[in-house]
Amino acid sequence: MGRTLDNxxxxxxxxxxxxxxxxxxxxxxxxxxxxxxxxxxxxxxxGRLAACFMDSMATLNYPAWGYGLRYRYGIFKQEIVDGYxxxxxDYWLDHNPWxxxxxxxxxxIQFYGNVKKYQDENGKIVHSWEDGEVVEAxxxxxxxxxxGTKTTNNLRLWSSKASSGEFxxxxxxAGEYESAVADQQRAETISAVLYPNDNLEQGKELRLKQxxxxxxxxxxxxxxxxxxxxxAWGEFPDQVAIQLxxxxxxxxxxxxxxxLIDKEGLEWDEAWGIVTKTFGYTNHTVLPEALEKWxxxxxQNLLPRHLQIIYDINMFFLQSVEKRxxxxxxxxxxxxxxxxxxxxxxRMAYLAIIGSHKVNxxxxxxxxxxxxTLFKDFVTVCGPDRFTNVTNGIxxxxxxxxxxxxxxxxxxxxxxxYDFLTDLTKxxxxxxxxxxxxxxxEWAVIKxxxxxxxxxxxxxxxxxxxxxxxxxxxQVKRIHEYxxxxxxxxxxxxxxxxxxxMSAEEKKxxxxxxxxFGGKAAPGYWMAKTIIHLINKVADVVNNDPEVGDLLKVVFxxxxxxxxxxxxxxxxxxxxxxxxxxxxxxxxxxxxxVLNGGLIIGTCDGANIEITREIxxxxxxxxxxxxEDVEDLRHRHFYGDFxxxxxxxxxxxxxxxxxxxxxxxxxxxxxxIDEHGDYYLVSDDFNSYITTHAMIDKAFLNxxxxxxxxILSVARMGFFSMDRVTNxxxxxxxxxxxxVVKD
Numbered sequence: 001m002g003r004t005l006d007n008x009x010x011x012x013x014x015x016x017x018x019x020x021x022x023x024x025x026x027x028x029x030x031x032x033x034x035x036x037x038x039x040x041x042x043x044x045x046x047g048r049l050a051a052c053f054m055d056s057m058a059t060l061n062y063p064a065w066g067y068g069l070r071y072r073y074g075i076f077k078q079e080i081v082d083g084y085x086x087x088x089x090d091y092w093l094d095h096n097p098w099x100x101x102x103x104x105x106x107x108x109i110q111f112y113g114n115v116k117k118y119q120d121e122n123g124k125i126v127h128s129w130e131d132g133e134v135v136e137a138x139x140x141x142x143x144x145x146x147x148g149t150k151t152t153n154n155l156r157l158w159s160s161k162a163s164s165g166e167f168x169x170x171x172x173x174a175g176e177y178e179s180a181v182a183d184q185q186r187a188e189t190i191s192a193v194l195y196p197n198d199n200l201e202q203g204k205e206l207r208l209k210q211x212x213x214x215x216x217x218x219x220x221x222x223x224x225x226x227x228x229x230x231x232a233w234g235e236f237p238d239q240v241a242i243q244l245x246x247x248x249x250x251x252x253x254x255x256x257x258x259x260l261i262d263k264e265g266l267e268w269d270e271a272w273g274i275v276t277k278t279f280g281y282t283n284h285t286v287l288p289e290a291l292e293k294w295x296x297x298x299x300q301n302l303l304p305r306h307l308q309i310i311y312d313i314n315m316f317f318l319q320s321v322e323k324r325x326x327x328x329x330x331x332x333x334x335x336x337x338x339x340x341x342x343x344x345x346x347r348m349a350y351l352a353i354i355g356s357h358k359v360n361x362x363x364x365x366x367x368x369x370x371x372x373t374l375f376k377d378f379v380t381v382c383g384p385d386r387f388t389n390v391t392n393g394i395x396x397x398x399x400x401x402x403x404x405x406x407x408x409x410x411x412x413x414x415x416x417x418y419d420f421l422t423d424l425t426k427x428x429x430x431x432x433x434x435x436x437x438x439x440x441x442e443w444a445v446i447k448x449x450x451x452x453x454x455x456x457x458x459x460x461x462x463x464x465x466x467x468x469x470x471x472x473x474x475q476v477k478r479i480h481e482y483x484x485x486x487x488x489x490x491x492x493x494x495x496x497x498x499x500x501x502m503s504a505e506e507k508k509x510x511x512x513x514x515x516x517f518g519g520k521a522a523p524g525y526w527m528a529k530t531i532i533h534l535i536n537k538v539a540d541v542v543n544n545d546p547e548v549g550d551l552l553k554v555v556f557x558x559x560x561x562x563x564x565x566x567x568x569x570x571x572x573x574x575x576x577x578x579x580x581x582x583x584x585x586x587x588x589x590x591x592x593x594v595l596n597g598g599l600i601i602g603t604c605d606g607a608n609i610e611i612t613r614e615i616x617x618x619x620x621x622x623x624x625x626x627x628e629d630v631e632d633l634r635h636r637h638f639y640g641d642f643x644x645x646x647x648x649x650x651x652x653x654x655x656x657x658x659x660x661x662x663x664x665x666x667x668x669x670x671x672x673i674d675e676h677g678d679y680y681l682v683s684d685d686f687n688s689y690i691t692t693h694a695m696i697d698k699a700f701l702n703x704x705x706x707x708x709x710x711i712l713s714v715a716r717m718g719f720f721s722m723d724r725v726t727n728x729x730x731x732x733x734x735x736x737x738x739x740v741v742k743d
Contacts (some may be wrong), residue, residue, distance in 0.1 A: 040074020
């Protein structure tokens with residue numbers, strides 16, 4: 001969610017009032033804003049997309065609730081020690097005036113136990129989930145004010161605590177000190193940290209606990225409100241639309257079915273009809289690792305009744321498939337929710353598809369790949385109408401108006417109002433000023449001031465001085481091999497070696513560059529942590545090499561978050577969105593950078609393709625293999641048809657020569673490419689990558705043309721507003737209308 005104060009002041013139109021009032025008291029509003037911690041509630045683009053949704057739904061007057069967990073320590077606060085990522089707690093809740101405890105709203109959430117089956121007085125078979133452990137969910141509310149409207153929606157966060165909530169004095173007095181607080185600690189662990197390390201079995205169980213805890217508490221809350229309307233259960237989908245933001249909340253499908261048949265006494269078919277009309281499922285990735293699977297033994301232990309219902313859902317679904325495709329037994333195994341492996345696994349993405357009336361991808365390429373590869377059997381079984389596309393967007397209120405206020409003001413001055421903040425397509429009128437010299441000069445001044453602001457932040461946080469007139473080359477996002485920060489840092493090393501080999505005269509022609517990295521690696525993702533380590537070790541060498549000086553600087557900004565993104569995005573000259581083609585669902589940071597007047601180097605992946613279509617091929621730098629070629633290349637690599645790019649080989653030799661510290665620290669990273677098949681096609685794309693960067697250097701030298709590209713890119717970004725996205729969901733998936741709050 002980022003910080004709230006600045007966003008709230010802007011949305012309700014009171015920032016100037018606050019600025020004047022604070023000035024009278026001897027304070028700057030910016031200093032007050034800086035006192036706030038970022039809300040530690042998400043990880044990467046998926047969580048930020050949800051936050052943009054919340055802003056847009058409030059602005060467009062859609063009555064909506066967001067639900068999540070109130071993570072006590074966030075994902076973690078990232079520190080860099082000797083070049084390594086170190087995770088420490090993020091104590092963001094120590095000062096958080098934006099949440100409102102709702103201690104009167106609590107829900108008992110059950111785990112473990114057993115299921116008893118019996119007949120009631122009418123002879124109906126009834127299932128009772130009994131015994132086990134009960135944890136209490138306590139609600140905390142965060143207001144989400146819309147821009148220029150009286151609508152304020154709600155983000156409800158759940159915190160976990162022991163159901164009894166009491167300290168066991170009997171055990172304590174008997175000397176059982178740890179046991180006296182064990183129940184309380186075990187319960188509070190559920191909402192302690194975002195995404196526990198699931199390399200361990202205990203981590204897997206805790207993550208599944210988190211997901212069910214969150215889904216069950218939220219559904220209880222939704223149903224509680226619905227029951228107040230006194231409407232019949234058949235009208236539930238007319239009153240309630242629930243969007244599953246990836247596979248993490250898929251258990252909500254099972255939980256709603258359980259409530260309807262076990263608690264409310266509905267027949268299976270009636271209940272299932274309600275469930276499928278209520279849920280929509282957004283898939284955000286084609287990566288197998290992100291399509292969650294839970295082992296049947298784990299679910300049997302933790303959620304025994306839910307596993308029974310999953311088996312029943314699967315049985316009825318497979319029966320319907322067999323009726324339509326009676327001779328295709330392979331199809332049955334391919335679409336089964338239960339994967340017949342050892343142990344058996346529950347495929348949550350399949351559950352989400354079967355339990356939803358609409359399934360959407362988040363970019364045209366992504367949605368096409370879902371239908372043609374990952375979920376092609378479900379297109380056959382469920383029909384193509386179940387699958388659709390809604391390309392992602394961002395909220396211009398935070399990512400232009402708040403992050404880049406001077407640029408927002410300049411645009412408003414030229415367009416005559418701030419109406420573009422609620423209708424981003426109005427940016428296209430900026431093209432009329434493309435030759436307006438005062439306008440162009442002011443645009444350039446604003447960009448340089450934003451770069452100075454980032455340079456100041458880099459100096460304060462890393463100690464490195466960077467030249468604001470250099471080309472700022474930025475890649476900030478979650479660290480992952482598919483996002484290919486390793487390709488970027490290998491490219492930086494290649495640039496470093498090239499500069500080192502130049503004569504003094506040749507160096508005078510080099511475009512100075514600052515390569516900025518930022519992002520967190522999952523605690524258990526060792527390869528991603530190795531990439532961070534290499535970036536920092538390269539920075540230590542490059543930034544202290546007098547032969548290179550200001551021609552190249554490398555910076556890793558620790559603990560990347562929304563507030564830092566608000567400084568980084570407006571300062572970027574070129575940003576890197578270089579995932580292996582066919583792996584990124586959409587990406588939204590690409591949209592944030594372009595909306596702030598930065599250009600992109602990227603692959604033909606995710607939303608990069610649609611950004612290219614909107615802003616024009618001449619205003620973006622594309623490179624690399626296409627998605628349709630990726631599998632063929634991987635196949636050839638697997639069977640030995642692999643030759644390392646010569647320039648990349650030189651980079652690897654430099655690393656092996658211990659230029660950037662002990663080469664053994666990076667041997668696995670290198671081996672994944674030159675010995676183990678180069679799954680993410682780093683070598684295949686390396687020559688194209690460095691050639692494209694040479695084109696960027698040449699283009700950056702022509703300041704006038706670069707400025708034109710910057711202005712045209714912003715002017716053509718209207719399609720990527722979250723308001724357009726929200727309206728598409730409301731019309732095509734949720735079937736809801738705006739509801740304006742009257743005075």
